Amino acid sequence: MRLNDASVVIRPRSTWEAMDLGVLLSQRHRRLLMTSxxxxxxxxxALLSWGLWDSPSxxxxxxxxxxxxFDRLPLYILSKAMFGxxxxxxxxLRQWPRLLKGQLLASLTWRRLSLQRSFVMPVAQLEGxxxxxxxxxxxxxxQRDAxxxxxxxxxxxHLEGALWIGLMxxxxLLLPQQVALDWSWQSLISAATxxxxxxxxxxNLFYALxxxxWEPIYVACxxxxxxxRRTVLEAWDIELVFRRMRQRLISASGVLLIAVMLLMSPAHSVWAAEPAISPDSPRLLDQPLNTQVARDGIKTILEQPPFKNREAVTRYRFSEDPPGAQASGDGQTPQWLKSLLQLFEGQHFRALANLIEIALWGxxxxxxxxxxxxxxxxxxxxVSRRPTLDVKAVRPLPQQAFGLDLKPESLPADIAARAESLWQSHPREALGLLYRALLSRLSHDFNIALEAADTEGQVLQRIEQLQQPALLAYSKNLTGHWxxxxxxHRLPPEQVRQELCDGWRVLFDPEAFH
Known part of the structure; x- marks a missing residue:
């Protein structure tokens, strides 16, 4: 890594300024990054879409x-372009298969959902x-910038999602006006069924676009x-300053050498004129300092901070212990605890911790x-984007109501004729047959959900919801006589028999009526 060839200014920056630098760096090489x-x-x-056509998600x-x-390719391009x-x-494109060799499985499994993925990816790819x-x-x-x-x-x-929706x-909006007039999201969904x-x-194609x-910008940031972070840790900016100083000194070394040679001769004469200093010289012997004074001064300095820090310690002791005695090993960590901590810091326990972490994530x-x-x-x-059809739950049809059997097979083929034959001798059974047949037709032909606890009035209310006046009038007439x-226990008049039977034929058996 040649810092002198860096295409940007190497200096410590704030985190947001550093990310802004990444955006500018991606813009500078946007054609190469986006094309690759x-x-x-x-x-x-396209291959995934073709192979999984039935499963777009x-x-x-x-x-x-x-x-x-995929991110390894723009990182490789940026790392090369950064240094010229x-x-x-x-x-x-030729380098991309080689870039996949290092720690690809880890990047696609337990490290895939890491939020610091773009920040720590150069550690594995560039530093190896x-x-x-x-x-x-x-x-x-x-420790910082995480x-x-x-x-x-x-x-x-979030920006990916916003751009995805915006592209859709x-x-x-870019559809032709004639197409937009005949096309709406409702028609699109109905066609998608x-x-x-x-x-x-x-x-999905919009997301790929x-x-x-966006992805090269994310990698660049x-x-x-x-x-x-490396600039702050390794002081790259200071190293660059020293390198520039060295280059300037090397370029000016010739001038400095001539200046030193010119100044050497006067200096020799001055040094020769000075008397030699020895231990017996008067300047050293006349000083008031002696060994005892020096020893006292040194002792005084050593008794003061930071060489000696006095501290008052309060602790409990037994009455038979001398006041000055201290427990052995006081203030020290027990040896067994040190051994236990060293054991936990070993490689085996770290591997076990990683396995436990993987198991917990699993x-x-x-x-x-x-x-x-x-x-x-x-x-x-x-959540599903597939349009679903409203499927109504099919309820089982009731078999009885008001104690009457509503199964179609329990009724005669010609209900009106059977009611007429029963009317002379058994009018109650004739009315019961007509009313039971009416309830059976309402349940099976008109899909009216009859409950066992329904009353005659509730049945008429449900018939009214069908909005068939003829059926409603006949049902009210038959229900009243029933x-x-x-x-x-009131017998209906004689003319009611013909009225009810003819009404039945008109509503439910028009061919027999004609």
Whole structure:
């Protein structure tokens, strides 16, 4: 890494200023970044859509899940362009398979949902660190700027959604006016009931196009945060200042050498004129300082802070202990506790902790999946984009009402003729047959849901909802005579027999009436 060749000014920045630098860096190389991303991702998206045509949601989910693998290409381009060596499009695409070799499985599994993904990705790809070294490096890097990296991912996710919706709205607004007049979202949804998959694949394509624009910016912002953090930790700006000073000194070394040579000869004469200083010289012997005074002065200094800090300690002791005695090992950590802590800090326990963490994440994901499966009907009703048809629950038809058998097979073929034959000797049975046949027709032919607890008045109210005046008038007439016979034991007049039987033939058996 040659800091002198950096294409931007190396200096410490705030987190938001660093992300702004990433946006500017992506704009400077936008043609290479967007073209390489499109050539890499769009063919794969088309392949996923073709292979999973019946599952558009699964296709876009797989495409979204593979984003960390795609992000390695813009990071490679930015890392080269940052120090004055931007690759060509052909070179970048050729390098992408090699970039996938390092820690790809980890990037697509337990690290996939990390909110600091763009910030920590250069550690594995550019520094090549893995395992314990990577963990130690991340502990240092994430002490600062981790919050900004999380906010970058959160804001980026919302921005992706906004751009996705905006692109769909723009597509609708760009439709020709003649098409827009004959086309609405209602007609689109009704058409999608037969073949709705093209609509989902179209919206998925809009998402892929949004990533062509946004994802390189996201990677560039994370990369600039990483560079800013390293600038603060490793003092790159100070190193650059010293390098420039060294270059200036090297360029002026000839002049300095001549100046030193000219000043050397007068200096020798001055040094020769000075008398030699020895331990027996009068200047040293006449000083009032002696060994005892020096010892006392040194002792006084050592008795004061920071060399000695006196501290009053209060503790409990037994009465037989001398006042000046202290418990052995007071203020020190027990050896067994030190050994236990060292054991927990070992590599085996860290690996065990990682396994436990993976198991816990698996339990959480499994629990979420179980909840989704448990409430899949609710999720499908409120989340699924597939239009659903209203399916009314089919209720079983009642077999009896008012103690009367309503099954069609229990009725005679010619109900009116049978009622006329029964009227002379058994008028109650004749009226019961007509009323039972009426209820059976209402239940089976008109799909009126009759309840066992319904009264005659409630049945008439439901017939009124059918908005058939002839049926309503006949039902009221028959119900009135049936109630008079069943509850009042009043025989209907003779002309009622012909009126009810003819009315039945008109409503339910018009061929027999003619």
């Amino acid at each position: 991303w499109a050539l890499l991702t769009l063919p794969l998206f 699964l296709a876009v989910l797989i495409f979204w899940w593979l984003k960390p693998a 060596e931007p690759p060509t499009l052909k070179q970048a 660190l893995d395992g314990q070294q990577r963990q130690q490096r991340l502990e240092v890097l994430l 919050g900004a990296a999380r906010w970058l991912t959160i804001i980026g996710a 709205v723009l597509f609708y 037969q073949d709705w998959r093209w609509l989902e694949h179209l919206t 949004v990533l062509v624009v 994370g990369f600039s945060l990483y560079l800013n 339990i959480v994901i499994g629990a979420v999946g179980l909840l989704i499966w448990r409430y899949r009907d609710w999720v499908q009703a409120f 109630q008079g016979m069943a509850y009042g």
